[in-house]
Amino acid sequence: MKQKDSHLSNRQKQALQTRQRLLDAGLAVFLENGFQKATISQIIKKAKTGYGTAYVYFQNKDELFIELMEDVMNRFYEVAELSFEPKSKSEAYEMIEHQVRLFLKLAIQEREIMKVVKEAIGLSVAVNDKWLEIREKFIKRITVDVRYSQQNGLAKPTLNAAVIARAWYYANEMFMWEIVEKDITSIEDIVSNLTKMYTGGLYL
Structure with missing residues (x-):
């Protein structure tokens, strides 16, 4: 974890990691499928995150x-x-x-x-x-x-x-x-x- 995040609790660090996983997965899905064909479900699946958890961070693609x-x-x-x-x-x-x-x-x-x-x-x-x-x-x-x-x-x-x-x-x-x-x-x-x-x- 980066030094600037050292003051965060384990729960906060985990939240940041989950959010970043969704962004990384989103980038991969968008590059592979383009914007129109990409779905939030594909992104969630690639990020290996639960639907409920994912929607806490992003409401849609x-x-x-x-x-x-x-x-x-x-x-x-x-x-x-x-x-x-x-x-x-x-x-x-x-x-x-x-x-x-x-x-x-x-x-x-x-x-x-x-x-x-x-x-x-x-x-x-x-x-x-x-x-x-x-x-x-x-x-x-x-x-x-x-x-x-x-x-x-x-x-x-x-x-x-x-x-x-x-x-x-x-x-x-x-x-x-x-x-x-x-x-x-x-x-x-x-x-x-x-x-x-x-x-x-x-x-x-």
Whole structure:
């Protein structure tokens, strides 16, 4: 058990282990069957957990899948949260290019689960609502970076930071889905052109 859980009682530790078993089983079932064909019964069986116990943690497959989706998207969000305090346009370009590359590489690394995410967004209202919430989180973070560049005389001050951030996120998301769905493995051309387009339009 991890050090941070050392203060928990045996019952609490067991509860965390059971919950994690359900998540691990859920991931395996979703990857094998896709979202539509996966069932909570399959997940419970794979986790070797009783039905009553399982429903204490997750009421349905949508709820369990949302947690898996949040977990994978947190890895994408770590890229958005990278420190961004450039002192020049060229430094901003390098930082942005690095972020785009990391973001799209994650799309390749997480391709199989992201295919299921794409399917689930189209089938589940709850998953779609959570996706919209995640999207807004990204856009708010990007807005902070745009405003930093404007406030430090690097970017055009007349542009609406929130609108630019939304457009930038959508461009990256579009290519993320294309990489996932078309099994694209070569991303350098996308990275280069995306970065040039964005910095060319925003920066002075």
